Amino acid sequence: MSEKALRDLNTIPGTERKIESSLTKVYVDNGNKNTEECQKKNCSSLVSPPSNGNQTVNPGIETGITEVEYIESENLNDLEDIDKSLKTLLAGLDSKDWVLVCEALNNVRRLSIFHKEAILNMLGDVITLVAKSLKNPRSTVCKTAIMTSADIFSAYNDLIIDSLDPLLVQLLLKSSQDKRFVCEAAERALVAMTTWISPILLLPKLQPYLKNKNPRIRAKASMCFCRSVPQLGAEGIKAYGIDKLIQTVAPQLSDQLPESREAARNLLLEIQNIYEKFHILAPAIVSEHSEMSSWENFCHSKLSPLSAQAVLRVTNIAREGLVS
Template identity: 75%
Template sequence: MSENALRDLNTIPGAERKNEDSSKACLTKPSADNAGENAEERQKKKSCASLDSPSVNGNQDGTANSGVEIIEVEYIDSENLNDLEDVDTCLKTLLSGLDSKDWVLLCDSLNNVRRLSIFHKEAMLDMLGDVITSIAKSLKNPRSAVCKTALMTCADIFSVYNDLIIDSLDPLLVQLLLKSSQDKRFVCEAAERALISMTTWISPITLLPKLQPCLKNKNPRIRAKASMCFSRSVPRLGAEGIKTYGIDKLIQVAAAQLSDQLPESREAARALLIELQNVYEKFQDLMPATVSEQPETVSEQPETVSEKPEPGSWESFCQSQLSPLSAQAVLRVTSIAREGLVS
């Protein structure tokens, strides 16, 4: 009886088969009689798809025994993408393909965005905002193949367009942070690679203000991933950039994350505080001096040229910028790190 039950289970149509540890996703798609309705879209797809497009596997008639069409989507690394055969046609049909309900065409269109970015950067500049909006929509797609392909597209766009996408980043950012904390490992890994690409290729002076609101998101997982990105971006500022952005703002951000719910947030905060301490002590001449406010008094002594006060210690700086409890927590973290280096 168990064999009959297993055989019945295997014949249920519409099941989705995925191999999360491979570079391919074997997915099923209904082979309905209305396939002719998508003929025009498929014809458009063929005009801008290269040899590494998704392939269809199944029986000789193109369908599996269960009455579904087996679609095998290959996740193509950036270095293995081929150039487009017809750039103009692809540009004309790109937005409609990104908005298609045919998920195979959607994956193919996302890969074409990657090809256009890599091989024809200037050609897609005028529509980049609309393209990013469509990619953000694809990140919410329930199909894992679409979601992962969209994440790979984000990584390529960040590496190619850098700061040119900063004004269109908002719809992508929260989704990237959310996907990087999901349970599906292969989606999570693709999202992590996209975030690393973002923090590597977008200048921190423009990225940090975008990340900062995410540090207060209601979702603790989003906060944790945002903290990691924030901590990874600050060192790229350099001493001059940290002064420009405001080391006082940065230490307040790190101190707030130090008491966050998830350990990833706290660990990112500790790494950021140690970085800020090193920069403050190594480049004190670049950092703002900590001067205690004194009430103005009338002096009978002759006026003298006031000397520039010596920069305060790291301890006095923390105490001047933070509440007593926060300063104590920060100094505990940085003193432990210092003791570890000495030992």
């Protein structure tokens, strides 16, 4: 190595110096080896061992354009020393060294998958620090935190509802930004959230974001809301309140972004079917006109004239399509 190269190397911070390998990849999620270039020149990447059973790759850092790879949750290996990981977990998550933060985030993922009871007593603090990492401007840290959020949803379900808000707002923001690989990861985390957290608890958390000033956030929140409601089931939707749901969803029909409008249309059709299931005892002997009148009367009684008209336009078009 030339003297100039040595001098350049010595200018790199201690946490980012080359250790043993010149390989500059971060293994934190994807088994199918999705890659992305760092957003800045002279950025460095943490090298975590790939999921090959024994994880023998040595970490290494070097400057320049780097490729980043991630390990999917199902390919993560268990921790070798659980007690040590627990003792250093919060300090690692709160570190100023982004390499240590990524390592700690991946340990949260492993603990959530293999030893979820071990961090129950510190789960609130863990979630607060994961949310802090979601705000990190370094894409590697941010995406690792997003994947950690998804694993937390999968492991702890409703147990995190009281700590959900800081994760939710950041995931909505990240899913509506322009960095595609971050956006896609955040969308997957939001799907995990609506899959693993009970809708009866999640829907009130989502509702305020349906009126957010940012149209992209409104769209993502609307998609989550409309994905979560059907999980209530017919009886659950009736108990929650069909009137409350159409009053919440109807304004999304005129939203700025098509994602909001499409999600609202799909949910309103489902709500209509459930309404008619409970309010028409014998649909086979009831005329089509009277059936529609019942739904029409309900919409007009619960919505403003313009909103009712918009909802009926959507549901009538769908009905006409089925008849034809």
